[in-house]
Amino acid sequence: MGWLSDWDDVIHGTAVFGAAVPLGVAMLLGSGLPRRLWIAVAGALIVPVLWIFGWPSWPLRGSDDAAVAGLVAATLLVALETARNWSGPRRAAVRALVWTSLGWLLYPAWLAAEGGIGRRILVAGAVGLSIAAWAALVEFLAQEKKGENGGAFRITPAAWVPPSIALSVLLQFGAATRFAQCSGALAAATGGVCLLLIFSRGEAGLRPLAALWGMLSALLAWSGWLFAEIQIGATLALLLTPLAALAARRIPLPRRSEFLEQLWDGLAAAIIAGLVISASWIE
Numbered sequence: 001m002g003w004l005s006d007w008d009d010v011i012h013g014t015a016v017f018g019a020a021v022p023l024g025v026a027m028l029l030g031s032g033l034p035r036r037l038w039i040a041v042a043g044a045l046i047v048p049v050l051w052i053f054g055w056p057s058w059p060l061r062g063s064d065d066a067a068v069a070g071l072v073a074a075t076l077l078v079a080l081e082t083a084r085n086w087s088g089p090r091r092a093a094v095r096a097l098v099w100t101s102l103g104w105l106l107y108p109a110w111l112a113a114e115g116g117i118g119r120r121i122l123v124a125g126a127v128g129l130s131i132a133a134w135a136a137l138v139e140f141l142a143q144e145k146k147g148e149n150g151g152a153f154r155i156t157p158a159a160w161v162p163p164s165i166a167l168s169v170l171l172q173f174g175a176a177t178r179f180a181q182c183s184g185a186l187a188a189a190t191g192g193v194c195l196l197l198i199f200s201r202g203e204a205g206l207r208p209l210a211a212l213w214g215m216l217s218a219l220l221a222w223s224g225w226l227f228a229e230i231q232i233g234a235t236l237a238l239l240l241t242p243l244a245a246l247a248a249r250r251i252p253l254p255r256r257s258e259f260l261e262q263l264w265d266g267l268a269a270a271i272i273a274g275l276v277i278s279a280s281w282i283e
Contacts, residue, residue: 020139021047025175026192038082041189042075043215046183048185052178060105063227069106069201070219073098077215078208088117092132095215101129108226134239135214142210151165157206158194158262159245160213161254161271162216163238167220169277170235176228183220188212194266234280241269 022044030040049067056065056072068169077098081091103124141155164187171180189212221238224230248268255261 006239019188022189023192030196035244036065037193038078038212044189052181062108064104066223074212075217082208095132096128099131100124103127125237131215131218134218138214139207139210142206156265157190159242159269160190162270164239166276167272169222170230172225174228174230176224179220180224181273194262231280232263236277237276241272242269244272
């Protein structure tokens with residue numbers, strides 16, 4: 001029981017709230033909501049994010065509230081999009097507006113000191129447009145398509161786990177430990193969904209989950225630049241991970257089961273993620 005009395009936020013907190021809790025909660029919620037796996041991931045992130053950052057304040061105070069506000073915004077957006085069945089252009093427009101507004105509210109002091117209102121508009125707009133674009137791309141690549149044997153995914157959620165882990169490492173290198181823990185929690189929750197799909201405890205329809213993951217991963221990457229010293233080039237290289245998984249589908253590999261589908265997608269994404277981590281470590 002010494003680990004309880006000698007608790008360390010980085011070591012024990014990361015193991016418990018950055019891995020075990022989100023993995024377990026995602027599998028638990030996903031078992032009861034097989035068609036709404038995005039709710040399982042969102043619910044699994046509530047405890048880790050609140051443990052790491054605490055309850056948000058108003059007005060938002062930069063890094064202290066970025067992850068909490070982002071989780072709330074992403075969850076509400078996906079919930080509205082799912083309930084109202086918005087078209088693609090409308091989803092993109094609303095997402096860009098919401099994330100641009102959050103970028104404006106979370107604008108850090110160091111940027112405010114360097115530039116005027118024009119730079120704030122530029123940065124906030126870049127936050128909104130990039131998050132909306134990345135979520136749309138991931139969402140498109142995860143859409144279900146019909147094959148000879150029924151439904152099949154273009155790429156599976158396994159392709160999202162390696163870049164989440166790599167982003168966690170980059171955030172840690174950039175002295176953003178708390179955001180690194182959040183990215184690890186996102187990877188663990190996504191991994192829980194992967195296990196559910198393998199054991200046939202989840203079902204198709206991963207577009208909302210892809211949108212949620214895309215928005216949260218982009219927010220964490222932006223947070224690494226806005227509030228820490230993340231390596232920009234290495235972070236941008238992670239954009240190639242889902243494309244690598246998609247390209248790997250051109251290779252004639254056995255894909256007779258959900259496990260094999262996820263295995264090849266995960267390995268393809270892991271190659272890019274591993275190269276990014278190695279290059280960042282050397283630098």
